[in-house]
Amino acid sequence: MTFPDAPQATAHAKINLFLHITGRRDDGYHLLDSLAVFAGAADRITLEGPGDTMSLTIDGPFGQGLEADDQNLVLRAARALQTKAGTAFNGLTESFRLKLEKNLPVASGIGGGSADAAATLRLLAREWDADQAILFPIAEKLGADVPVCIAQRPARMQGIGEILAPAPVLPDAGLLLVNPGVGVSTPEVFRAFAAGGGITERPEAFLPTRWDSAEAMVADLNATTNDLQAPALSQCPVIGTVLASIGSLPECLLARMSGSGATCFGIFPNPDSAKNAAQVLNEQSARLGWWTWAGGFHHTGSSI
Numbered sequence: 656m657t658f659p660d661a662p663q664a665t666a667h668a669k670i671n672l673f674l675h676i677t678g679r680r681d682d683g684y685h686l687l688d689s690l691a692v693f694a695g696a697a698d699r700i701t702l703e704g705p706g707d708t709m710s711l712t713i714d715g716p717f718g719q720g721l722e723a724d725d726q727n728l729v730l731r732a733a734r735a736l737q738t739k740a741g742t743a744f745n746g747l748t749e750s751f752r753l754k755l756e757k758n759l760p761v762a763s764g765i766g767g768g769s770a771d772a773a774a775t776l777r778l779l780a781r782e783w784d785a786d787q788a789i790l791f792p793i794a795e796k797l798g799a800d801v802p803v804c805i806a807q808r809p810a811r812m813q814g815i816g817e818i819l820a821p822a823p824v825l826p827d828a829g830l831l832l833v834n835p836g837v838g839v840s841t842p843e844v845f846r847a848f849a850a851g852g853g854i855t856e857r858p859e860a861f862l863p864t865r866w867d868s869a870e871a872m873v874a875d876l877n878a879t880t881n882d883l884q885a886p887a888l889s890q891c892p893v894i895g896t897v898l899a900s901i902g903s904l905p906e907c908l909l910a911r912m913s914g915s916g917a918t919c920f921g922i923f924p925n926p927d928s929a930k931n932a933a934q935v936l937n938e939q940s941a942r943l944g945w946w947t948w949a950g951g952f953h954h955t956g957s958s959i
């Protein structure tokens with residue numbers, strides 16, 4: 656049985672507008688300074704109904720590349736919260752049949768798995784009337800990118816992703832996402848970064864309190880970079896083709912890779928100009944089997 660108005664949560668794609676690697680912890684994790692924002696593109700988690708155990712089914716265009724097993728971040732998040740809520744809230748531990756509509760490419764630098772985990776935590780916390788404050792420590796244990804996906808609002812991420820600070824208020828810019836259909840392993844890209852010389856000493860990136868236009872945002876982003884772009888490119892040369900294609904589109908202000916790749920983004924003056932650019936790219940992307948999405952930011956204001 657599916658609930659008639661089954662509760663749902665959306666899991667929006669995270670984009671790293673810049674990503675500087677600033678240090679390395681003793682356990683090997685890298686310290687970052689990154690501006691994380693969220694795109695309209697999203698997965699969707701649905702609470703389909705009660706079940707004997709927590710269970711998961713997956714559909715959607717990228718569902719086939721993903722197992723609905725114990726390692727899936729949706730089930731890992733659900734079980735982690737079930738354990739915590741059971742202890743903290745006296746047995747609110749009923750199990751649910753969950754469904755994941757997988758619209759975002761997997762292992763692609765836009766944090767789809769992290770967003771799914773965070774959306775599952777939000778959805779179940781709502782259902783169990785659990786205090787949202789318990790979500791953050793659970794999120795941290797699930798992955799470096801999960802904390803920022805809880806609020807899924809723009810944030811400056813530091814530490815390994817657990818230190819969140821306010822981001823500039825974003826303009827109503829256009830965003831184009833392009834993924835060439837090649838999965839990139841995050842640990843391997845970090846390894847390639849370390850092997851390629853590692854950390855660049857540089858002053859901390861300057862960010863204002865707001866950007867009033869896409870052009871003003873790009874002027875500041877031009878003084879930043881994604882330190883993982885070159886190592887990812889060395890592992891996955893098609894990223895260079897994707898960046899060149901985005902950069903040549905009409906009205907494109909900036910082309911860069913997100914996270915550890917391989918998804919790249921273009922910034923445009925407004926959502927319509929991003930959609931027009933996607934139309935221009937259409938023939939090439941369809942021929943090469945590239946995934947594209949165009950629109951705007953999910954939220955423009957920071958919640959921190």
Ligand SMILES: C[C@@](CO)(OP(=O)(O)O)[C@H](O)COP(=O)(O)OP(=O)(O)OC[C@H]1O[C@@H](n2ccc(N)nc2=O)[C@H](O)[C@@H]1O
Nearest residue numbers: 683684685764765766798799800815841842845914915916
């Ligand atoms: C690079 C980023 C930037 O936002 O994004 P994605 O490319 O994953 O989207 C993230 O830091 C990724 O976060 P997340 O995908 O949650 O990483 P995790 O599962 O925690 O870590 C996977 C592996 O990547 C390496 N890792 C990850 C994060 C970090 N700050 N330093 C690291 O060295 C470690 O080898 C770790 O075992």
Ligand SMILES: Nc1ncnc2c1ncn2[C@@H]1O[C@H](COP(=O)(O)OP(=O)(O)O)[C@@H](O)[C@H]1O
Nearest residue numbers: 727728729761762763764765766767768769771
């Ligand atoms: N629900 C999920 N969606 C995507 N990936 C998942 C999920 N659950 C587990 N994973 C695993 O997590 C890894 C990282 O996935 P993802 O978050 O999509 O990467 P990225 O952060 O690079 O975009 C993948 O290799 C995948 O096998």
